[in-house]
Amino acid sequence: MKTNWLKLALAVLLAAAAILFTQNASAQAAAKGKIAVVISTLNNPWFVVLGETAKARAIELGYDATIFDSQNDTAKEAANFENIIASGYKAILFNPTDANGSIANVLKARIAGIPVFCIDREINSTNAATAQMLSDSYSGCVKLGQYFVKQVGETGKYAELLGIVGDNNTWNRSKGFHSVVDSYPGLRMVAQQSAEFDRAKGLEVMEAILQANPDLNAVFCGNDAMAMGAYQALVAAGKDKQVKVFGFDGADDVVKLIAEGKIAATGMQFPKLMARTAAEYADEYIKGKRDFPQKIPVKVDLVTPDNAGKYGDYGKK
Amino acid sequence: MRRIVWIIVLLVAVAIWCWLLPPFHVISLRQHRQTEQQAIFDGAAFARNFWDQKLIPASATATDAAELSAALARDFAAAQKKFGHSPGFSSTTSFFIKGSVRITAVEKDTVHVALDGTTNAPDIELPTGLIFGNVVRDASGLLNASDFPNSQDFNAIAAALNHIVETDVLPVLRAQASVGKAIRFTGCVELDEDNKTDPWTVVPVKIDWP
Numbered sequence: 216m217k218t219n220w221l222k223l224a225l226a227v228l229l230a231a232a233a234i235l236f237t238q239n240a241s242a243q244a245a246a247k248g249k250i251a252v253v254i255s256t257l258n259n260p261w262f263v264v265l266g267e268t269a270k271a272r273a274i275e276l277g278y279d280a281t282i283f284d285s286q287n288d289t290a291k292e293a294a295n296f297e298n299i300i301a302s303g304y305k306a307i308l309f310n311p312t313d314a315n316g317s318i319a320n321v322l323k324a325r326i327a328g329i330p331v332f333c334i335d336r337e338i339n340s341t342n343a344a345t346a347q348m349l350s351d352s353y354s355g356c357v358k359l360g361q362y363f364v365k366q367v368g369e370t371g372k373y374a375e376l377l378g379i380v381g382d383n384n385t386w387n388r389s390k391g392f393h394s395v396v397d398s399y400p401g402l403r404m405v406a407q408q409s410a411e412f413d414r415a416k417g418l419e420v421m422e423a424i425l426q427a428n429p430d431l432n433a434v435f436c437g438n439d440a441m442a443m444g445a446y447q448a449l450v451a452a453g454k455d456k457q458v459k460v461f462g463f464d465g466a467d468d469v470v471k472l473i474a475e476g477k478i479a480a481t482g483m484q485f486p487k488l489m490a491r492t493a494a495e496y497a498d499e500y501i502k503g504k505r506d507f508p509q510k511i512p513v514k515v516d517l518v519t520p521d522n523a524g525k526y527g528d529y530g531k532k
Numbered sequence: 533m534r535r536i537v538w539i540i541v542l543l544v545a546v547a548i549w550c551w552l553l554p555p556f557h558v559i560s561l562r563q564h565r566q567t568e569q570q571a572i573f574d575g576a577a578f579a580r581n582f583w584d585q586k587l588i589p590a591s592a593t594a595t596d597a598a599e600l601s602a603a604l605a606r607d608f609a610a611a612q613k614k615f616g617h618s619p620g621f622s623s624t625t626s627f628f629i630k631g632s633v634r635i636t637a638v639e640k641d642t643v644h645v646a647l648d649g650t651t652n653a654p655d656i657e658l659p660t661g662l663i664f665g666n667v668v669r670d671a672s673g674l675l676n677a678s679d680f681p682n683s684q685d686f687n688a689i690a691a692a693l694n695h696i697v698e699t700d701v702l703p704v705l706r707a708q709a710s711v712g713k714a715i716r717f718t719g720c721v722e723l724d725e726d727n728k729t730d731p732w733t734v735v736p737v738k739i740d741w742p
Contacts, residue, residue: 314682339682349643351620354689357665394691398662488621509678514622 247277248305250497255312255336258282259412259440261464262310264529265335265486269308272494275414280303287318287379287411296320300327306497308490309329313381314339330500332493337383337510346496346507348489354386355482356391356463356513362480362517363435363461365395370401371432374424376445378412378437384483385409388463396435396450405431409512410441417444425452433459439481440464446478465518465529474523485527575688582689583737586674589716590628591738594672597631598650605652608725610670616723617673623724626671629734630718631656635711643709645717655731658717660706664692668735673719694735701736716740726731 236238250273254266266282273280283299285292292312298363299307300323308323309331311317321343333347367373375392378385396402406424410416417436421444425431431454438443449455455477462469465483472478498506518526525532586618596614603611612618616625633645633656641661647653669690680686719734 337683341681342677348620349683351622351666353683353690354666361664384681387687390684390687390691394694395662395664485621492621508618508619510680510683512620512622512677514620514624 231361234395247279248279248501249279249303250306250308250494251281251283251295251299251304252308253283253285253299255285255292256287256412257282258286259414260440260468261439261466261484261486261529265310265326265490267300268487268490269334269494270493273308273497276494276498277497278364285312287312289320292317296323300324304329305501308334308493308497309344310334311336311338313379314383316381317348318343324501330497332496332500334383334489334493334505335484339383341509345500346493346509346511348493348496348511348513350384351512351515352377352387352463352482352483352484353391353394355484355517356388357395358517359463359480360392360395360463360513362519363392363433363434364399364402366459366479367402367433370428371401372403372405373433373435374406374408374421374428374431374432376417376420376436376441377407377409378441380409382412385437388441392435410436410444412438412444414440414447417441418448419444421445421448422452425449425454429495431458433479435461437463439464440467442469442478442481446472455456457480461483463515465516465526467527467529470518470523470526473520475519476520480517480519483518483526483530485513485515485531488530489513533640544567547740552685573682573685573688576692576695579689579692579696582675583671583693586739587668587693588674590672590674591630594628594630594718597629597633597656597732597734598647598653600627600629601647601650601653604723612723614723617670619670619677623726625724626667626722628671628673628718628720632714632716633711635709635715638709638711645703645715648714657731657733658705658719658736659733660702663697663702664713665694665722666676666718667722668693668697668737671722697735697737701739705736705739714742716742 252266253263257263270280270282283295285295289312307329311333314337317472318338318340321338325333326341333344335350337347337349338344338486369437377389405428408420410420434445436445439462446460449458459479461479462481463480469478469481612625616627618625632648634648635643636646637644641659643658643660644654645658668690677686717736718738719736721732729734
């Protein structure tokens with residue numbers, strides 16, 4: 216009986232301690248303020264990793280953090296910004312939807328005194344965001360293009376799946392790739408179509424391209440979600456061994472397929488590094504730092520079957 | 533009659549309104565095209581100007597290759613910081629270097645050279661085929677990504693500078709290179725701490741033939 220009472224008293228004490236600890240942590244977070252994480256779309260696992268990592272790092276640094284999904288829609292993004300500005304957030308970690316269309320939102324936040332740190336995607340302005348942490352997509356796709364020529368050879372037919380046409384990453388990747396591949400006249404691009412960085416659309420577009428070009432040798436995809444969709448279409452058509460798939464992002468499922476020799480290569484973008492650094496920059500800004508470089512390029516690594524074992528969990532192991 | 537007066541007054545009022553706050557502007561197609569052209573960044577023109585006005589004049593201040601090699605051997609990180617440029621997060625650093633070398637081998641797309649009077653010098657390769665990437669744009673540290681609102685413009689400069697190397701520098705190097713010849717080069721190289729022992733692939737921007 217006595218033991219039961221002791222157990223009960225201990226449980227009550229532990230519960231009280233837990234409540235006090237939680238209250239203290241919440242009070243600390245409330246004292247430091249709120250950080251908003253605005254992500255272009257949560258319909259792609261890569262962006263989920265980007266958003267969740269930024270949120271987790273902001274919480275580690277003592278802030279309340281909330282993720283807002285813009286659903287690849289600038290109107291939805293504008294509504295998110297209005298909500299954030301009205302709700303007294305101290306900083307915004309921002310993955311823009313459109314390089315031009317998102318500038319107005321960033322400027323609104325700036326006028327309201329809220330610093331904005333762009334992650335992965337840029338806005339076409341150097342005086343709106345506080346800093347922009349950007350994958351060096353162009354250089355990454357130059358390396359990918361060089362590897363593409365080695366794997367496919369100097370002659371052949373290939374297709375390109377583009378991302379969202381209003382996003383600079385789409386064109387930096389495409390132009391980096393073409394800066395190499397276009398030097399080989401024997402490599403002929405038979406189709407170039409947008410699949411909007413989306414896996415389902417990647418599958419759909421690849422199916423249509425295969426109908427018109429059954430003798431395709433390779434496909435270059437502007438991100439790994441589209442590469443997965445394209446690969447799925449190739450498997451369904453029984454052409455996964457004939458057509459080499461090249462992606463970009465460093466998504467876990469693609470890195471695993473590269474290690475198994477099913478996908479040719481991708482570019483590792485380090486989303487966790489970018490997201491964590493953006494949260495740390497926001498913390499530094501709130502503490503008083505102001506001199507941030509405007510554009511901070513983040514190197515992209517080429518991942519092939521030779522080195523795929525060194526990569527995983529959206530970074531280098 | 534009164535109705536006609538009212539209509540005239542209304543028309544005059546509308547005319548004044550349209551004159552003060554025109555609902556649309558008529559511009560010629562030529563004018564529209566000119567405005568569009570002005571808004572498009574000309575990477576080739578920028579690169580040519582940068583090459584002539586800044587990069588080639590800066591070759592006088594490029595780091596001596598033998599000095600860089602010795603500094604990297606002593607302390608790779610310190611040498612990277614002192615002589616190199618590595619904006620943002622990257623394991624690679626680019627260097628703008630010069631050196632006196634002797635040609636040791638000539639292949640289809642590469643001229644191999646050895647640094648004069650230096651022991652433990654790295655193997656140096658001067659590519660003579662197609663040039664890709666950003667090293668020519670980045671090695672001198674004279675251009676900064678933060679100065680370009682659209683990174684596509686910054687990347688267009690890299691492609692245009694590579695094209696200048698391919699058209700202005702490499703044809704002469706390809707034509708005149710032979711084993712045993714001494715040359716002085718200025719060029720751009722990207723080095724990675726993880727691959728210290730790899731040969732240096734130096735994209736030449738200037739070759740002097742004694």
